[in-house]
Amino acid sequence: MKITFIGGGNMAKALIGGLMKRGYSPSRMHVVEMHKDKCADLHNEFGVRATTELAAAVAHGEIIILAVKPQNLQEVALQLAPLLEGQLVISIAAGIRTQDMARWLGTQSIVRCMPNTPALIRSGVTALYAMPAVTPEQCQRAESVLSAVGSTLWMDDEEMLDAVTAISGSGPAYVFYFIEAMQQAAFELGLDEEQSRQLVLDTFLGACKLAESSQEDVAKLRERVTSRKGTTESALLSMEKNQVKMDIVAAIHAAAVRSRELGDELGKDA
Numbered sequence: 001m002k003i004t005f006i007g008g009g010n011m012a013k014a015l016i017g018g019l020m021k022r023g024y025s026p027s028r029m030h031v032v033e034m035h036k037d038k039c040a041d042l043h044n045e046f047g048v049r050a051t052t053e054l055a056a057a058v059a060h061g062e063i064i065i066l067a068v069k070p071q072n073l074q075e076v077a078l079q080l081a082p083l084l085e086g087q088l089v090i091s092i093a094a095g096i097r098t099q100d101m102a103r104w105l106g107t108q109s110i111v112r113c114m115p116n117t118p119a120l121i122r123s124g125v126t127a128l129y130a131m132p133a134v135t136p137e138q139c140q141r142a143e144s145v146l147s148a149v150g151s152t153l154w155m156d157d158e159e160m161l162d163a164v165t166a167i168s169g170s171g172p173a174y175v176f177y178f179i180e181a182m183q184q185a186a187f188e189l190g191l192d193e194e195q196s197r198q199l200v201l202d203t204f205l206g207a208c209k210l211a212e213s214s215q216e217d218v219a220k221l222r223e224r225v226t227s228r229k230g231t232t233e234s235a236l237l238s239m240e241k242n243q244v245k246m247d248i249v250a251a252i253h254a255a256a257v258r259s260r261e262l263g264d265e266l267g268k269d270a
């Protein structure tokens, strides 16, 4: 399958890198990127053909992946519309609804999905939604691209993609934020950088593997770490006092609200 990415930024790079680790040849992937210096970087890093010219790259692609910021999507879609010849369009943009993209693109062959950056190491997770006009064969093609870089799940209700964006699309940033906090604490407690990195990352990896392999609720796993009057209890009491969990939940709601807002603001015709 030949894939053309429009937009060669962070997420396109994560997908290209992940696809290549899966064995996709760079010759099957073209990128349209508006900045010439980024085109050169993409070519040097991945060996893909990267160009500022839309037409030839679109003609090459059997699947077109829209990987520009939501704010640039309408403009790109309007330029793309006359160049499409029946290709499946996959959008990874946060917030922008398929019905708006269909109006701009003049096609209903659209899958909207939400991947995340661990796609780069084929450990991503992507939720997908297909417009009703998308054929089962096209759904299968979309899934085969995204499942090459991690796990996938289909959504029947497009609105759920706002929730997905807040959970797994933005999610790696929350995890990195927590890792940053633990590394800062480790440093303040006298551990050196290398020791902090190993202790914090292995703790995350170990806890996630344990949660994944266990049939039990994570709350039970947490309780098992927490000895009465012990060290964990002190930390968790401090977090509860500071409403850390409530703040995290509120923050994720804010992300979902922002996803819906992006759809409302940017879905209108300019």
Ligand SMILES: NC(=O)C1=CN([C@@H]2O[C@H](COP(=O)(O)OP(=O)(O)OC[C@H]3O[C@@H](n4cnc5c(N)ncnc54)[C@H](O)[C@@H]3O)[C@@H](O)[C@H]2O)C=CC1
Residues within 6 Å of the ligand: 006, 007, 008, 009, 010, 011, 012, 032, 033, 034, 035, 038, 067, 068, 069, 070, 072, 075, 076, 092, 093, 094, 114, 115, 116, 117, 169, 170
């Ligand atoms: N970064 C992430 O973790 C995730 C991002 N997304 C979505 O992916 C999309 C891209 O996000 P990022 O890669 O983070 O942004 P980015 O800013 O790193 O990349 C976007 C790229 O598009 C290029 N661009 C803008 N207008 C263009 C045009 N007319 N023609 C060609 N190239 C153009 C920009 O120069 C830039 O390199 C967004 O819509 C975002 O919502 C989805 C999941 C996760």
Ligand SMILES: O=C(O)[C@@H]1CCC=N1
Residues within 6 Å of the ligand: 094, 165, 169, 170
């Ligand atoms: O922050 C954003 O808007 C994008 C969507 C999900 C992750 N990054």
